[in-house]
Amino acid sequence: MKVDVQSLGTFNQLAHEGAQEATGSLAQMTGMDAEVDVTKISLVDRQDVGEELGSDAFVGVQFGFEGALAGETVLAFDEASRDTITEALVPGGAADEAMAQSSVEEIGNIMMSGFIDGWADYLGATIDHSPPQYIEREGADILPASVAGERDQIFVFRSQVEWVEETIRFYIYMLPEYDSLTGLLGEHADAESDAIPIEKLETFNRMTRSGTQKAADNLGMMAGLDVSAEVTQISFAPIEDVPKQIGNETYVGTVVEFTGLPSGYLLVLFDEQSAINVAEALMPVDPQEEGLTEQHEAAIEELGNIMTSGFVDGWANVLQQSVDHTPPKLVHDMGQAIIDPLAAQLGQHQRHAFIIDSKMQTDGLAFESEIHALPNEAELREALQELQVDRADQTEADVEQIF
Amino acid sequence: MADVLIADDSEFMRNLLREILEENHEIVGEVENGVEAVEVFKEQEPDLVMMDIVMPIRDGIEATDEIKTENPGAHVIMCTSVGQEEKMKEAVKAGADGYITKPFQKPSVMEAIQDVVPS
Numbered sequence: 001m002k003v004d005v006q007s008l009g010t011f012n013q014l015a016h017e018g019a020q021e022a023t024g025s026l027a028q029m030t031g032m033d034a035e036v037d038v039t040k041i042s043l044v045d046r047q048d049v050g051e052e053l054g055s056d057a058f059v060g061v062q063f064g065f066e067g068a069l070a071g072e073t074v075l076a077f078d079e080a081s082r083d084t085i086t087e088a089l090v091p092g093g094a095a096d097e098a099m100a101q102s103s104v105e106e107i108g109n110i111m112m113s114g115f116i117d118g119w120a121d122y123l124g125a126t127i128d129h130s131p132p133q134y135i136e137r138e139g140a141d142i143l144p145a146s147v148a149g150e151r152d153q154i155f156v157f158r159s160q161v162e163w164v165e166e167t168i169r170f171y172i173y174m175l176p177e178y179d180s181l182t183g184l185l186g187e188h189a190d191a192e193s194d195a196i197p198i199e200k201l202e203t204f205n206r207m208t209r210s211g212t213q214k215a216a217d218n219l220g221m222m223a224g225l226d227v228s229a230e231v232t233q234i235s236f237a238p239i240e241d242v243p244k245q246i247g248n249e250t251y252v253g254t255v256v257e258f259t260g261l262p263s264g265y266l267l268v269l270f271d272e273q274s275a276i277n278v279a280e281a282l283m284p285v286d287p288q289e290e291g292l293t294e295q296h297e298a299a300i301e302e303l304g305n306i307m308t309s310g311f312v313d314g315w316a317n318v319l320q321q322s323v324d325h326t327p328p329k330l331v332h333d334m335g336q337a338i339i340d341p342l343a344a345q346l347g348q349h350q351r352h353a354f355i356i357d358s359k360m361q362t363d364g365l366a367f368e369s370e371i372h373a374l375p376n377e378a379e380l381r382e383a384l385q386e387l388q389v390d391r392a393d394q395t396e397a398d399v400e401q402i403f
Numbered sequence: 404m405a406d407v408l409i410a411d412d413s414e415f416m417r418n419l420l421r422e423i424l425e426e427n428h429e430i431v432g433e434v435e436n437g438v439e440a441v442e443v444f445k446e447q448e449p450d451l452v453m454m455d456i457v458m459p460i461r462d463g464i465e466a467t468d469e470i471k472t473e474n475p476g477a478h479v480i481m482c483t484s485v486g487q488e489e490k491m492k493e494a495v496k497a498g499a500d501g502y503i504t505k506p507f508q509k510p511s512v513m514e515a516i517q518d519v520v521p522s
Binding site: 284295313 | 412413414415416422457458459483484485486487488489490491492493495499500501502504505506508
């Protein structure tokens with residue numbers, strides 16, 4: 001089964017337009033102006049789906065759908081948003097639990113019909129959905145249990161929606177059945193052009209997890225911590241949406257440009273407190289000054305360098321090529337300000353981007369780190385064409401054998 | 404005791420290497436890129452160069468190649484975060500005598516040095 005970039009782009013656009021339709025319905029009913037922030041399709045480890053929801057309490061509406069495309073969708077709000085929406089629909093209704101549930105259920109029904117209809121129209125077929133089911137759960141538990149299917153990796157469409165001038169944020173997830181989606185992708189793939197075997201995309205995703213764990217191990221060895229890779233996924237989104245993939249908090253980290261097959265950019269980012277904590281774990285003596293000092297920055301710069309190598313070396317070894325990278329450039333800015341110029345650079349040659357995201361953390365220290373890779377899309381496709389799946393576990397080079 | 408030149412663009416890493424090495428060796432210079440590494444090598448003629456690969460201006464493999472061309476008897480250990488097989492082969496081709504990947508522990512550094520410049 002193969003997938004081509006044009007089909008991925010089309011399907012992502014369908015999900016985005018579906019989310020816009022759903023959001024438009026909600027705005028019309030509540031009078032609150034909302035917009036779809038970002039829509040992306042991700043190939044993600046089953047266990048990592050919904051990781052961005054943390055452990056917050058959510059209310060949601062869930063549907064199953066079947067026909068030309070089969071799977072499940074979920075519309076998830078945080079609890080405070082539910083009350084805001086209910087008040088907008090039925091003033092005073094938030095105090096009435098049954099009314100609140102009914103409001104969300106109906107609004108979900110209308111929104112998700114809009115979401116699904118665009119797919120049916122595009123495919124020229126019927127997609128039926130089940131009655132809405134109201135749910136209240138924490139974090140990723142808001143997502144349907146069928147996510148826990150048999151496959152290690154699944155495709156997820158995720159739209160993030162924000163209300164203008166309100167503190168409401170909600171998510172629309174579409175979790176298609178694997179065979180149903182890949183069948184459609186296969187039917188739409190142009191086998192003569194740039195189609196990538198899905199198996200290779202999955203293998204590459206596994207290599208990314210291995211690279212993240214290597215980067216985490218390198219960090220752990222330097223800082224004397226047990227660091228684990230938490231999330232890895234490969235996503236596909238329009239280039240203009242790439243900056244929205246990173247939050248707008250302030251980050252400290254490194255950016256490198258890598259050259260080879262593929263070329264692109266790689267960011268190793270820490271939130272400010274994590275940067276301070278991890279840098280101090282590397283320093284032989286505590287710094288004299290508080291906050292982020294030049295000593296901290298020097299440690300972060302080298303850490304970024306070592307983590308970058310840990311991340312990309314596996315790709316190079318599996319592909320039996322060398323991937324060079326520039327010396328790390330220290331960055332300290334808001335997330336989108338860091339990634340904006342990189343996306344603009346890539347945008348000169350491509351309309352969509354594959355984004356490779358990883359997160360890691362440790363129990364021994366207040367610390368989180370993210371790695372984001374932005375490969376040149378055409379070169380990544382070329383690399384995937386050359387990828388030999390049976391070499392995928394050969395990520396490590398044996399120094400002893402060479403020297 | 405060997406005379407050692409450290410070539411690494413990271414101040415943090417130069418400090419770390421100096422702390423590991425200065426107990427048993429003489430640090431004759433610390434430089435931040437491949438061009439400086441070649442220059443200081445010619446001036447100081449150290450017994451050993453601990454050479455990073457990813458450095459600005461000129462990388463460590465090019466610098467090693469130039470040092471080995473200048474003095475085939477020179478000793479160079481690549482000390483780098485890069486763990487790619489193809490890059491290791493390039494280092495061998497340039498004449499590197501050893502290869503240590505970061506992050507490293509003191510014993511592995513001392514062992515690599517002992518292999519290249521036995522005391």
